[in-house]
Amino acid sequence: MTAQEMYERDKVAIQTTGLSGSMLMENAGRAVSDDVETKIEKHQSVIVLIGGGNNGGDGYVIARTLLNRGYQVEAWQVVSDHKIQGDALLHKEIFIKSGYPLQQLEELGTLEESLEQADVVIDSMLGIGVKGQLRPPFKEVVALVNKRAAYTIAVDIPTGVPADESVSEFDGLFANHTTVIAAPKISVFLEHTSSYYGEWTVVDIGLPTKKIPNSRRKLWGKSDTLSTFPTRQAHSHKGSHGKGIVVGGSFQMPGSIAMTAKAALRSGIGLLTIATTSNTVPLIAPFLQEATFQQVTEEGGFLSSANVVDWSQYNGAAIGMGMGRNQGSTTLVEEIFDCVEGPLLIDADGLYLMKDGLTQYSKRKDPTILTPHPGEFAHLIDRSIPEVMQSPFCLTRDFALQYGVYVVLKGPSTIITSPRGEQCVEVSGNAGLAKGGSGDVLSGILLALLLQSNSVFDALANGCMIHGLTAERLTESRHSIYDLLATDLIEGLPNTFRTFSSST
Numbered sequence: 113m114t115a116q117e118m119y120e121r122d123k124v125a126i127q128t129t130g131l132s133g134s135m136l137m138e139n140a141g142r143a144v145s146d147d148v149e150t151k152i153e154k155h156q157s158v159i160v161l162i163g164g165g166n167n168g169g170d171g172y173v174i175a176r177t178l179l180n181r182g183y184q185v186e187a188w189q190v191v192s193d194h195k196i197q198g199d200a201l202l203h204k205e206i207f208i209k210s211g212y213p214l215q216q217l218e219e220l221g222t223l224e225e226s227l228e229q230a231d232v233v234i235d236s237m238l239g240i241g242v243k244g245q246l247r248p249p250f251k252e253v254v255a256l257v258n259k260r261a262a263y264t265i266a267v268d269i270p271t272g273v274p275a276d277e278s279v280s281e282f283d284g285l286f287a288n289h290t291t292v293i294a295a296p297k298i299s300v301f302l303e304h305t306s307s308y309y310g311e312w313t314v315v316d317i318g319l320p321t322k323k324i325p326n327s328r329r330k331l332w333g334k335s336d337t338l339s340t341f342p343t344r345q346a347h348s349h350k351g352s353h354g355k356g357i358v359v360g361g362s363f364q365m366p367g368s369i370a371m372t373a374k375a376a377l378r379s380g381i382g383l384l385t386i387a388t389t390s391n392t393v394p395l396i397a398p399f400l401q402e403a404t405f406q407q408v409t410e411e412g413g414f415l416s417s418a419n420v421v422d423w424s425q426y427n428g429a430a431i432g433m434g435m436g437r438n439q440g441s442t443t444l445v446e447e448i449f450d451c452v453e454g455p456l457l458i459d460a461d462g463l464y465l466m467k468d469g470l471t472q473y474s475k476r477k478d479p480t481i482l483t484p485h486p487g488e489f490a491h492l493i494d495r496s497i498p499e500v501m502q503s504p505f506c507l508t509r510d511f512a513l514q515y516g517v518y519v520v521l522k523g524p525s526t527i528i529t530s531p532r533g534e535q536c537v538e539v540s541g542n543a544g545l546a547k548g549g550s551g552d553v554l555s556g557i558l559l560a561l562l563l564q565s566n567s568v569f570d571a572l573a574n575g576c577m578i579h580g581l582t583a584e585r586l587t588e589s590r591h592s593i594y595d596l597l598a599t600d601l602i603e604g605l606p607n608t609f610r611t612f613s614s615s616t
């Protein structure tokens with residue numbers, strides 16, 4: 113959610129059901145306290161830092177709830193009294209009438225002494241309402257907390273961190289854990305802001321899900337994969353599960369296309385053909401007994417115009433892996449865009465080769481799927497990589513809408529966007545995937561699932577989930593994030609598929 117979407121949901125909840133802001137604040141504070149209790153011990157000393165808005169209001173509820181439950185808590189209001197208004201003021205009064213003392217920040221030294229004694233700091237200073245760079249005293253308090261080693265839990269969002277994308281200049285509090293209220297904010301998923309959150313959990317505050325507007329974005333979870341995973345009919349045959357073709361490879365990079373092909377075969381595709389250069393075929397064929405081959409015309413070791421392949425016999429294609437960026441290959445890309453029916457996935461070098469023809473290519477009637485990493489996407493839209501990283505949700509959405517394509521922007525938080533602008537974010541996986549070849553494996557999984565699913569969007573999200581979970585499982589047992597190879601991922605696929613697959 114963006115901050116604005118969050119405010120809209122709160123507003124609709126309050127208007128349609130009669131829930132009040134102060135009830136939501138009570139719910140939020142209690143839900144955060146429940147989460148905090150799973151992280152701390154009764155003997156630890158806790159400081160709650162309270163700001164002037166509703167995030168501060170949550171802080172009064174959290175401090176009271178933890179004190180009621182027997183924890184050692186010091187509550188510090190870091191702003192002057194006149195800043196505390198509305199629901200936050202109501203909860204401040206309830207806190208005081210409950211018989212609990214409130215510390216007022218007058219000079220930083222006293223707070224610093226208290227912080228030095230604290231085992232746990234709860235940051236309830238600023239939430240989604242932060243605007244611009246931090247002003248005093250927040251800037252100074254955040255600096256104090258950041259230099260201390262106490263375990264820090266942020267409420268909703270670490271103070272100073274923007275909720276939305278496209279903000280690059282800010283001072284933020286580094287939390288060990290963030291208890292996010294109601295829904296993760298956009299900045300949870302951005303490279304330049306996610307590290308401020310530490311680990312994060314989301315707590316429910318009782319918003320009426322039936323009444324509040326549906327989100328245009330979704331966090332894709334395992335339960336989504338379980339409920340949308342394609343079933344395999346007992347009476348199915350190889351033709352029921354798609355006949356796909358993967359196009360790529362070159363004399364320099366024969367391995368990429370082999371990994372894509374093997375991953376597609378391990379992901380349930382019915383029949384698979386590999387279209388590649390003549391010198392690639394003998395190198396990879398011994399490892400791919402289940403595949404068939406199409407030798408493509410080549411120029412200097414790179415693929416050029418095919419003209420030899422009858423594209424119409426396939427239900428879908430993936431192109432670009434290990435293909436090289438030889439301009440001679442552009443004619444092949446054009447031919448594929450013209451002739452392939454069914455879903456067409458473009459990855460890696462294919463993305464470079466298609467750039468000049470984007471407008472023409474977007475006229476395809478069947479789904480076109482682009483799977484760039486941020487560098488490839490930056491090149492496609494003529495922006496820098498930091499610009500892409502700061503605003504990945506809106507840039508991919510604009511692109512998908514403009515060209516009528518699906519975009520899978522790969523990264524620790526992979527963002528999947530449909531041509532209608534629906535988005536989901538998928539966060540499985542780990543740093544073991546940050547290696548050459550991981551993307552090739554993903555392309556193979558995606559092609560196989562695209563040919564077995566009725567929904568392109570579900571196939572893409574599920575493919576990313578399978579890919580990421582496989583990496584997680586392999587590093588829990590046989591491997592580490594250092595040694596994990598793309599080929600290990602392929603070998604790990606059976607274990608992940610066993611979790612999700614079923615037949616009818």
Ligand SMILES: NC(=O)C1=CN([C@@H]2O[C@H](COP(=O)(O)OP(=O)(O)OC[C@H]3O[C@@H](n4cnc5c(N)ncnc54)[C@H](OP(=O)(O)O)[C@@H]3O)[C@@H](O)[C@H]2O)[C@@H](O)CC1
Nearest residue numbers: 122137164165166167238239240241242243245246247268
């Ligand atoms: N019903 C709901 O909405 C619910 C909301 N909930 C909670 O409310 C939170 C959102 O509350 P919010 O809107 O009051 O914003 P919040 O983050 O507290 O910040 C506002 C304060 O920040 C200040 N300030 C801003 N920028 C600043 C800067 N650069 N430097 C310094 N100060 C700055 C600004 O001061 P001012 O500019 O007015 O002087 C104002 O005092 C949300 O994250 C969640 O925790 C839950 O209780 C569930 C129900």
Ligand SMILES: [K+]
Nearest residue numbers: 235238267269
């Ligand atoms: K906060």
